[in-house]
Amino acid sequence: MITFRQRIRTAAVALVTVTALAACGGTTGSSANGTIEYWLWDSAQQPGYQKCADAFAKANPGLKIHISQYGWDAYWSKLTAGFIADTAPDVFTDHLSKFAQYVDLKVLRPLDDLGPTSDIKDGDYQQGLAELWKGQDGKRYGAPKDWDTIAIFYDAAALKAGGVDPAELQNLTWNPQDGGTFEKLVAHLTIDEKGVRGDQPGFDKTHVKTHGLASEGSGGGGWGQTQWSAFAGSAGWQATDKNPWGTKFNLDQPALQDTLSWYFGLVQKGYMPSYEEIGGASAIGTDKQIQSGTAALGLSGSWMISSFTKLTDSAGKKLDIGLAPTPIGPSGKRASMFNGLADSVTTLSKQPENAAKWVAFLSGAECQNIIGQSGVVFPARPAGTQLAIAFNKSERKLDVTPFTRQVVDKTTFLFPVTTNAADIAALMAPRFDAVYIGSSPISSLTKLNTQLDDLFKVAQ
Template sequence: MKPSTLKLAALTTLALAGTAHAGEVKYMLWDNLQLPAYQQCAADFQKANPGTTIKITQVGWDDYWTSISTGMVSGTAPDVFTDHLAKYPEFARNNQLVDLAPLIAKDKVDTKQYRDGLYDIWGRDGKQYGLPKDWDTIGFIVNLDMAKKAGVSLADLQNMTWNPKDGGTFEQVVRKLTLDRSGKNATDPKFNPKSVLQYGYQTPPGGGNTGSMGQTEWSYFAVPQGFKFQDAPWNSTFHYDSPAVASTWQYLAGLPAKGLSAPMQMVKGSSADAMFVTRRVAMIPQGSWMVSFFQSNAKFPTAWVPLPKGASGQRASMINGLGDSIWAGSKVKDEAWKWVKYLGSADCQSKVASFGVVFPAIKGLAEKAQAVQKGKGVDTSAFLTMAQNTFLPPVADHSSQIDAIMQSAWESVMTGKAAAEPTLKAANAKVNAVK
């Protein structure tokens, strides 16, 4: 889960109380939208733990992992940091994370309190490298003014289907939402795909993990067609050469030629999010962590709707969950563990839920966050609908090498430089050769 490419803050540091001392725990996260919630958790924690100070640093996604990695080498990494499933395997492999398993057992932390699957995915061979903090799914956000003018109802949007041959009712909706500069939509034979004023749909250009995970870009189209990343977490054999992936990538790559999406080269200079808030596109995919961003930046009526059903008749969304990890080089491991344990507790996660920015990992608190969001005028039930049929992201060693291979393949296909099927076969062979 990544913040918007429209950065609201590049770097923010909050020293919440006191000055640096032996009891200071440095904590780093990347999402500025979640910063107030964790500032409150830190303030509450400090009241209950006199002598311990939580110093929070927020660094935008693009610089975050470089900061963590270089800090581990130089000895200046944060004691605790928000970790990602695509990143932690390499930290763990290099012995840069504290094994939390004995601490969890000693303090009898209830690991069953978390949403199913979120705890186990942070462990391997009896060791545990993070405590779950939240979860997210994907939905589509739609400009309701554009939908109304196109004659597309909310029911139409909530019940879309998709297949790679003709795009299903998803493409029918997208065609109605697409307008050329003479005002014709893409259902009109006279529609000009080379002179588009308003695109119906936009695939995000993606960045890190796009080719290998496709959380917001492509996985939810491929999985209902029968695709599985790997047979089980940590399995080193991948299935990116699946026909379901090839047909999905080829379909998405073909949307610009139809005039239904902007060419990927154009979007890379901006973002799908920016196109949406500036009314250049009617519908985009995004994650539940971005609800507050669009509430603040989209100055028109919007709706979040579930992803389309595939050939199986099912919808499917990746469910990603962040965790908090402790750096093995920390000089304040005892205090760091107390902080991580608190971050994973009902006390902190209930406070996070009250801010309505993300869905906490503890069972039942997502509904609390949803109620807060509804009170702000945003219906986020689509994300809970998607949470009924989810799949986990791939988790494996050498994830950065795998992602580099798959990112190159994705960009080649999406920019029209190569066909999906041979590109994916070659990329999958390279991925499975990584050791």
């Protein structure tokens, strides 16, 4: 805060300096010497993609891939700095919540204009995945690499201690009035410091040792993907008037507000940890909450399978983790958000055709089968998905049907893709935090909805 020679300076100075420094820091930018720079954020996926890179280099003499991995937060700021300072990679792993903004900033190359990726077919991938990556101009900006859905991860030991048959979890229901069999289960799995369960008389909701349901925060920054999206979806709610490229929002609808009223109400009942308990802004994930015994079960995404199956107790013994589908809601159906990643080519790439070759390879059958066999994520191609299912069954003794069934039964809904995504997240996150904490009523989301709608009136 106090520097040795403190001067009055504007933040503009700081901003420009930061940019300049970021520019100096990067030496991994795009170059034209046959090495293609590729970025991803998930360290668990790096070994699999390294195998793809090796196969690619073998098939394309003279080309090689250099993979850089940065954690989620650093990834996006480094990428931004890279776009400004011309140190961005040739190809990077893209996310649906970010790509619209990059299209607007004109830093992504349309894949249709590049030879190797011009013939990507929507039909080669799980239904609906490829279409998500087309901009409002109809051009394709990302080649699908994987997909994910949401399911319940549970601690088998906690179920056993509570005398719950895991089979019961396969057909849970919920509703916004009394929470259905889902809330009954969560209440039963909640245990206070004296050992009294949440559904027993004398339960002390202010001193809870194990919560029935884990919490990943308010979900305001990502449409409640691993928080409330499965509940709101099974109540028949959609975030926007159309998806992708919606411009009207539905946060004012009773379907959502009733769902959230019930969902965040679980905190008051002691069944779900509060904002303070999970560590506020630096919240710990569902996996760590189950590992530490803070929670018995929780909703999380299929990309977390390998993290969950590696969990150990304090003695170093592997935890027995099970999977169950999201509960059936008032609509009579289950629901899960359906999201996926893709690879994009930057306009800064000095070898776009080579970069496109790599993207075509990443989205091709050979690489996606390699990824499927690594079992970290579900590849976008159906054949790759089958390999991942088989890997989980044979290597992890884990039945991943709760994730895949949502796709087969067509009970998924897509991650809301809109322009102004960064502004939407910046407006939503604090307001949802306030609802989670309990400092604002659910009805405050109606005002938030007007603010979101207004974003599109100004921008368009």
